[in-house]
Amino acid sequence: MVCVAIRLTQYARGGGCACKIPADELEEMVRGLGASPAGLLVGLDTGDDAAVFQLNGDSAIVATTDFFGPVVDDPYDWGRIAAANALSDVYAMGGRPLVALNLLAWPRKVLPAELVTEVLRGGLDIVTSAGAHLGGGHSIDDAEPKYGLAVTGMVHPDRLLRNDCGRAGVPLSLTKPLGVGVLNSQHKATGEVFEAAVASMTMLNRAAAEAAVAAGITCATDVTGFGLLGHGMKLARASGVTAVIDAAAVESLDGAVEALRAGYISGGTRRNLHWVRPHLHAPGIAEDTLLLLADAQTSGGLLVAGEIPGAPVIGELTPRREHLVEVR
Structure with missing residues (x-):
């Protein structure tokens, strides 16, 4: 393990998905931003897991992103967890992830660069295990470490999983x-x-x-x-x-x-x-x-x-x- 003496969780105010903006506050923030435009099968309307845009009768794009601060101290495990969490939104729509981009915030004068390599390696290994490709990404110098992915996937419009299709008796x-x-x-x-x-x-x-x-x-x-x-x-x-x-x-x-x-x-x-x-x-x-x-x-x-x-x-x-x- 790299830099075992450094406890990454101590550099984050929150942990993993527990640091989300409270749901009631978030819903108020996005209220009134409009219904989904034509072609967008899933948008803001129902607060679903990802956006889905229909390309043709056989295929639609699934687009999502997710990132958060360290949820565990091991940098490699944090990278794997954050990547699996981001990919989950595509699976929750019934889709298959195709390509992902890293999203990285790092206090570069506080935490050593070799930890970043382990975080990114963890993310890469999970994306690869999903049969998708990791194609670069974006990084910023920030006061707190954060990591995640922007993910694009594909789904057949007729085999879409949505949160608004539940039926009584199921x-x-x-x-x-x-x-x-x-x-x-x-x-x-x-x-x-x-x-x-x-x-x-x-x-x-x-x-x-x-x-x-x-x-x-x-x-x-x-x-x-x-x-x-x-x-x-x-x-x-x-x-x-x-x-x-x-x-x-x-x-x-x-x-x-x-x-x-x-x-x-x-x-x-x-x-x-x-x-x-x-x-x-x-x-x-x-x-x-x-x-x-x-x-x-x-x-x-x-x-x-x-x-x-x-x-x-x-x-x-x-x-x-x-x-x-x-x-x-």
């Missing part, structure tokens, strides 16, 4: 366990490394997306900074349904519950629950359970409106009721 599946948020918070506070969290964050959502498309599923989203409750609420709102979640069916990573009970809860997670709570019906559900369901994920799994092999069913979509999300 089960909900989640392809990765929750808990990377609280484990990353514990890692930042203590330096303890959680290999299961790193493995989850660096696992591509490619297989899950391909399985969803092969099953004829049309509705999905990825679970990242707004947590399962937040992204589930957005899907339900866009689709005009209510998302019912069986809390006992939602899997979590080893150590996540203990980390939460020890207080390693990010501000982003608390903001997620605050945002969702007016639209949430969860009688008798413990606050710790709700916080885990709101845990800000980095490179989380896909929330799929349908069943796919290997993914536990965690609930269902029902006709729209008083609340957008119900937890049982």
Whole structure:
């Protein structure tokens, strides 16, 4: 490992997708910016995971970008996690990534350049494993280190996954366990490394997306900074349904519950629950359970409106009721 004495997480105010601008503030910022123009199959309207532009009857471009500060101390792992997270938006639309560009901010007079090489190497390895190409990018001198990708992919317009196509009576599946948020918070506070969290964050959502498309599923989203409750609420709102979640069916990573009970809860997670709570019906559900369901994920799994092999069913979509999300 390069420069093991340097703890990258100590150079960032936030961590991973937990540092997103709060959802309610973000929605207010983009309110009134207009509906999607002709040819843009997916734009701002429903807060989906990427923009999709139709080229012809057989192909459409998927465009997205994502970046954040260090979520782990190991620079190579941070590069891999950030790259997998950025690619996830393409998979969440049912697409295949083609080319990516690096986005890098670096305090060049504070942190050594060899760390940058490790971050970029991690990103390159993940992009290569996805069968895509990394073609350069852009860098700036900044007070805090940040890394991510701008990604372009392709998708067939008839095999698109969207967050506004959910139908009542369809089960909900989640392809990765929750808990990377609280484990990353514990890692930042203590330096303890959680290999299961790193493995989850660096696992591509490619297989899950391909399985969803092969099953004829049309509705999905990825679970990242707004947590399962937040992204589930957005899907339900866009689709005009209510998302019912069986809390006992939602899997979590080893150590996540203990980390939460020890207080390693990010501000982003608390903001997620605050945002969702007016639209949430969860009688008798413990606050710790709700916080885990709101845990800000980095490179989380896909929330799929349908069943796919290997993914536990965690609930269902029902006709729209008083609340957008119900937890049982």
